[in-house]
Each structure stands twice: as C-alpha cells, then as structure tokens.
Amino acid sequence: MAEVHTVGILSPGEMGTGIGRVLRETGLDVVTCLVGRSELTRLRAEEASFRTVPDYDELVLRVDLLLSVLVPAEARTIAEQVAASLRRTGAQPVYVECNAIAPHTVREIAGVITDAGVVFVDAGIIGGPPRHPGDSARFYCSGPDTGAFEALGQHGLDVRAVGPEIGQASGLKMVYAASTKGTTALWTELLVAARSLGLGEALLAELGSNNPVARHQLTGIPGMPRRARRWVGEMEEIAATFASVGLTPRMLEGAADMYRLISATPLADQTSREPDPALDTILETLANHLHP
Numbered sequence: 173m174a175e176v177h178t179v180g181i182l183s184p185g186e187m188g189t190g191i192g193r194v195l196r197e198t199g200l201d202v203v204t205c206l207v208g209r210s211e212l213t214r215l216r217a218e219e220a221s222f223r224t225v226p227d228y229d230e231l232v233l234r235v236d237l238l239l240s241v242l243v244p245a246e247a248r249t250i251a252e253q254v255a256a257s258l259r260r261t262g263a264q265p266v267y268v269e270c271n272a273i274a275p276h277t278v279r280e281i282a283g284v285i286t287d288a289g290v291v292f293v294d295a296g297i298i299g300g301p302p303r304h305p306g307d308s309a310r311f312y313c314s315g316p317d318t319g320a321f322e323a324l325g326q327h328g329l330d331v332r333a334v335g336p337e338i339g340q341a342s343g344l345k346m347v348y349a350a351s352t353k354g355t356t357a358l359w360t361e362l363l364v365a366a367r368s369l370g371l372g373e374a375l376l377a378e379l380g381s382n383n384p385v386a387r388h389q390l391t392g393i394p395g396m397p398r399r400a401r402r403w404v405g406e407m408e409e410i411a412a413t414f415a416s417v418g419l420t421p422r423m424l425e426g427a428a429d430m431y432r433l434i435s436a437t438p439l440a441d442q443t444s445r446e447p448d449p450a451l452d453t454i455l456e457t458l459a460n461h462l463h464p
Contacts, residue, residue, distance in 0.1 A: 180235035188241040190301030198327040228257040244405035258288035275339030296345025314340035357427035394448040397439035
C-alpha cells in the first residue's frame with residue numbers, strides 16, 4: 173500500500189478540520205492553504221494546528237495527498253486552480269475529490285486533474301466530521317488507483333473501496349444523502365405546512381411520542397439550518413444523479429428549494445459554535461417568513 177506522510181486539506185471547514193485533526197493525531201503532517209477562506213476557517217485551521225502555506229503552488233509541492241473537502245459549488249473551481257498549480261510546478265500529489273457531487277460532475281473534475289498528470293480518487297463521505305481516530309464517519313472511495321487514499325485507513329479513518337470506476341463513490345454518497353438530508357427537507361416542509369395551517373399540535377399528536385421515525389427526524393432538524401446553504405447544491409447534485417439514470421429529479425429539486433428557503437432566513441447564519449435553535453423556533457421562523 174502507498175505510503176503517505178503529508179496530507180493537504182482544502183478547506184478546513186467542519187469536515188476538513190475533523191479529518192485533518194484525526195490525521196495529525198495519528199502521525200501525519202497536515203497542510204492547508206487559506207487563500208480566500210473565512211476568518212472562521214482560519215481559526216479552525218489554527219486551532220487544529222495545521223501548517224499553512226501561502227498559495228496552491230506551495231501546497232501541491234509539499235503534500236503526498238490532497239483532499240478537496242468543500243461545498244459542492246466550489247469543487248470544480250478549486251480543481252481547476254489546483255490543476256493550474258500542478259502544471260506550473262510539476263508536482264504529483266494524489267488528488268482526492270471528497271465533495272458531495274454527482275458522478276458526472278466528479279468525472280468532469282477527474283478529467284481536469286488527470287490532464288495535469290496526477291492520480292485522481294473519487295471519494296464520498298458518509299457521516300459527520302470525525303473528532304477522534306475511529307469515529308463513525310465512512311470514507312468510500314473508487315477509481316483505478318485508490319491505494320494512497322486507502323492508506324489513510326491506517327491513520328484513524330474508516331476507508332472503504334467500492335469499485336474501480338470514478339463516480340461510484342460519489343454515486344453512493346448521492347443516493348445515501350437523498351435518504352437523510354432529502355428526508356430532513358421533507359420533514360421540515362411538512363412541519364412548517366402544519367404550523368402554517370394551525371395543525372402543528374394535531375400533527376404531533378397523530379405522530380405520537382413513541383414513533384421512532386418521527387422522533388429521529390424531529391431531533392435531527394435543529395442541527396440543519398446552519399448547513400442549509402451548503403445542502404442546496406448537494407440536493408441539486410443528487411437531483412442530477414437521479415436524472416442521469418432516467419428517474420425524476422423533481423423530488424430532490426424540491427429539497428433544494430426547501431434548503432434555499434431556509435438559507436434566506438437568519439437561521440442559516442448561525443455557526444457550529446453557537447447552540448442549535450429549538451425546533452419550535454425553526455418552524456415559527458419559517459412559517460413567519462412565508463407569511464410575514
């Protein structure tokens with residue numbers, strides 16, 4: 173299996189910082205570039221003791237493996253910027269595309285990166301940011317040469333290969349996220365509709381306090397608003413995935429619309445460093461946004 177000593181993280185948001193912290197705790201050097209990133213991202217990188225470099229040219233020269241962990245909308249742009257650095261420097265780190273994007277999108281990005289002469293790995297992350305080695309997040313990977321990424325399994329991550337084709341790992345992420353984040357959008361919408369109709373209490377009574385499905389969904393919604401802006405793009409990528417195999421994209425386009433609605437409210441401005449709002453606050457805010 174390939175040896176990895178230094179890993180680059182683009183960028184140290186919640187997930188990227190969690191991954192990098194685990195890798196550092198298990199002996200790897202972690203490097204990032206903070207050009208254009210927010211003050212919160214800079215703070216996270218500092219708290220996690222990542223080494224920083226001034227630009228992408230320096231980053232690709234210093235790392236064995238580069239993990240792209242961003243919002244879906246930024247994945248292609250960052251890949252093109254990194255590819256330009258790879259061509260300028262002649263560096264050859266393995267590039268791992270970890271973002272929540274559709275298989276056809278990841279194949280397009282693979283073309284950008286492999287044209288620069290480096291190995292490309294498709295990866296899909298299922299689960300929350302890891303906080304310690306062995307945490308439950310799963311890192312699925314696919315492609316003709318996944319050895320360098322699989323080596324991170326020796327450094328605290330749960331890495332699982334799912335096939336030899338670029339797009340398989342991302343496809344798994346898409347269909348799984350439809351069952352979780354897509355379902356959260358549906359539950360949020362139906363609860364807001366019930367609130368707007370004056371039927372919130374009646375609906376909760378009908379669902380019953382011992383309904384395990386309802387209980388799971390209701391307890392999960394408070395952590396969603398701060399992620400809503402990021403999830404708009406993810407739902408659109410899932411919709412495109414479904415359309416690519418001949419299924420309707422409209423259900424997940426509706427989920428994107430729901431997250432877009434939430435993104436337009438102050439609920440989406442909270443950070444992971446603030447307490448999650450109560451479910452009642454979320455529903456009241458969204459109902460008032462619809463009918464001010």
